[in-house]
Amino acid sequence: MDQTKMPLVEALQEYTLNHKVSMHIPGHKDGQGAEAGFKNFIGENVFKADITEVHGLDDLHQATGVIKNAQQLAAEAWGADETFFLVNGTTSGIIAALTAVANEGDKILIPRNAHKSVNMALIISGAIPVYIQPEFDYEHGIIGGLSLESVEMTFRQNPDAKAIYVINPTYYGVCSDIEKIVDIAHSYGALVIADEAHGSHIYFNDKLPKGAMACGADASIQSTHKMAGSFTQSSMLHVKAGSFDAMKLKTNLSMMQSTSPSYLLMASLDAARSNMAINGRNILENLIMLAEQTQIKLSKMNGIECLNKTIIGQYGISDFEPLRFIISARGLGINGYDLYEKLYSDYGIEAEFADDLHCICVLGPGTQESDFQKILEAASDISEKSHSSMESVDPPLSFPKTPPALMKPRTAYFSKRETVPWEKSLGRISAEMIIPYPPGIPVLCPGESITTDVWNFLDHYKKDGRHLHGPINGTLDFIDVVV
Numbered sequence: 501m502d503q504t505k506m507p508l509v510e511a512l513q514e515y516t517l518n519h520k521v522s523m524h525i526p527g528h529k530d531g532q533g534a535e536a537g538f539k540n541f542i543g544e545n546v547f548k549a550d551i552t553e554v555h556g557l558d559d560l561h562q563a564t565g566v567i568k569n570a571q572q573l574a575a576e577a578w579g580a581d582e583t584f585f586l587v588n589g590t591t592s593g594i595i596a597a598l599t600a601v602a603n604e605g606d607k608i609l610i611p612r613n614a615h616k617s618v619n620m621a622l623i624i625s626g627a628i629p630v631y632i633q634p635e636f637d638y639e640h641g642i643i644g645g646l647s648l649e650s651v652e653m654t655f656r657q658n659p660d661a662k663a664i665y666v667i668n669p670t671y672y673g674v675c676s677d678i679e680k681i682v683d684i685a686h687s688y689g690a691l692v693i694a695d696e697a698h699g700s701h702i703y704f705n706d707k708l709p710k711g712a713m714a715c716g717a718d719a720s721i722q723s724t725h726k727m728a729g730s731f732t733q734s735s736m737l738h739v740k741a742g743s744f745d746a747m748k749l750k751t752n753l754s755m756m757q758s759t760s761p762s763y764l765l766m767a768s769l770d771a772a773r774s775n776m777a778i779n780g781r782n783i784l785e786n787l788i789m790l791a792e793q794t795q796i797k798l799s800k801m802n803g804i805e806c807l808n809k810t811i812i813g814q815y816g817i818s819d820f821e822p823l824r825f826i827i828s829a830r831g832l833g834i835n836g837y838d839l840y841e842k843l844y845s846d847y848g849i850e851a852e853f854a855d856d857l858h859c860i861c862v863l864g865p866g867t868q869e870s871d872f873q874k875i876l877e878a879a880s881d882i883s884e885k886s887h888s889s890m891e892s893v894d895p896p897l898s899f900p901k902t903p904p905a906l907m908k909p910r911t912a913y914f915s916k917r918e919t920v921p922w923e924k925s926l927g928r929i930s931a932e933m934i935i936p937y938p939p940g941i942p943v944l945c946p947g948e949s950i951t952t953d954v955w956n957f958l959d960h961y962k963k964d965g966r967h968l969h970g971p972i973n974g975t976l977d978f979i980d981v982v983v
């Protein structure tokens with residue numbers, strides 16, 4: 501196929517050039533009814549291209565024209581048999597795919613550090629999660645990959661599992677051995693659904709970790725917006741033929757997405773695909789080289805560490821995605837959050853996020869050579885101005901055992917619940933998900949028992965004022981439990 505073609509972008513351009521009298525939504529009518537200052541700021545063409553299912557522009561939910569053509573080009577580019585554009589992020593694709601493979605009572609194998617959309621899929625479907633604890637790299641304070649032993653053992657204990665969900669790569673660039681996991685899963689007749697929210701680009705340069713579709717996975721859901729240059733919220737779901745109940749998958753996708761999908765988002769997917777297919781290899785080649793050089797230079801600075809390929813080979817880590825800087829300044833007594841704030845306030849660098857130990861910077865096709873210089877200058881300045889110290893940054897706490905699940909997530913979520921003071925929650929069944937950051941692994945999911953081990957661990961986190969994702973009461977003074 502001709503990957504220079506952008507059927508959706510071209511159709512959109514043509515439609516906007518041949519102005520029609522609009523008696524169709526959206527109501528701003530090519531921006532004529534838009535607020536003037538906003539239009540001035542955002543640009544006229546954004547409004548002109550913000551149209552819906554008009555003549556020649558196809559329908560995402562029943563694609564037969566330009567959207568279908570654009571999706572077919574994407575399928576070829578990512579090595580899939582069929583691709584679906586998503587306008588509600590990878591979140592919607594994960595929910596649609598998992599609910600298509602597992603019904604009420606079916607089992608799905610899930611690494612404990614799964615994205616929260618997986619939990620939503622469990623609540624919607626009534627499927628039973630069988631958690632696999634990823635390895636934890638205490639030396640660097642990051643979650644590692646899935647060991648093949650734990651995957652094999654979990655399948656042996658649950659040979660009836662319908663699917664395994666894997667992350668490739670994680671936010672920290674960590675990849676498990678997807679090829680071998682696919683072999684294990686397929687030998688048990690289970691599907692492999694890959695969360696490649698951070699991996700849409702890895703298919704376009706051999707120096708990057710291998711993409712899940714190339715490893716034989718049955719589906720990959722990718723945030724094209726995160727790493728391949730489309731607009732925020734636009735993602736893709738790629739599938740292998742025959743692996744899914746096609747009708748169910750399509751119906752689920754329709755349920756998870758707006759009936760008025762944005763053509764700006766979809767056209768940006770079409771353009772990002774063409775750019776990656778045509779120019780991706782070269783763009784990435786340069787970025788990989790600069791990123792790897794920068795990681796080494798950062799690690800040589802006094803008190804600074806930056807993760808790089810040397811983490812491969814331990815803790816279930818079979819590969820590392822290099823277009824990110826996982827920087828720690830713990831050798832200077834600076835924790836991840838302070839480093840994140842410092843980079844922003846003193847050096848104008850907006851990093852992606854922070855945990856106790858690290859500040860995480862994410863690169864992308866738009867990263868400029870000068871940006872590498874800026875992070876090096878900032879880190880060097882921080883390193884020179886600070887004094888070496890190992891004292892003020894606490895290492896991550898050792899993690900409690902996964903508590904017993906006394907109910908399915910769905911049952912717990914829809915059960916009658918009450919809000920109780922944290923001090924009175926020991927022994928109750930959680931109706932909430934609680935995820936300490938770091939390491940980003942849920943300690944409690946809906947339906948799980950609040951064991952002494954878990955309670956003590958979370959109590960320590962709470963008293964320490966550490967970050968917790970998930971609880972309705974952010975400081976965990978109260979928690980929702982099942983009545």
Ligand SMILES: Cc1ncc(COP(=O)(O)O)c(C=O)c1O
Pocket residue numbers: 588589590591592615617667670671695697698722723733735
């Ligand atoms: C591992 C992982 N999966 C899924 C998602 C959801 O992606 P999206 O924001 O495109 O919905 C994220 C978002 O950060 C993520 O980190």
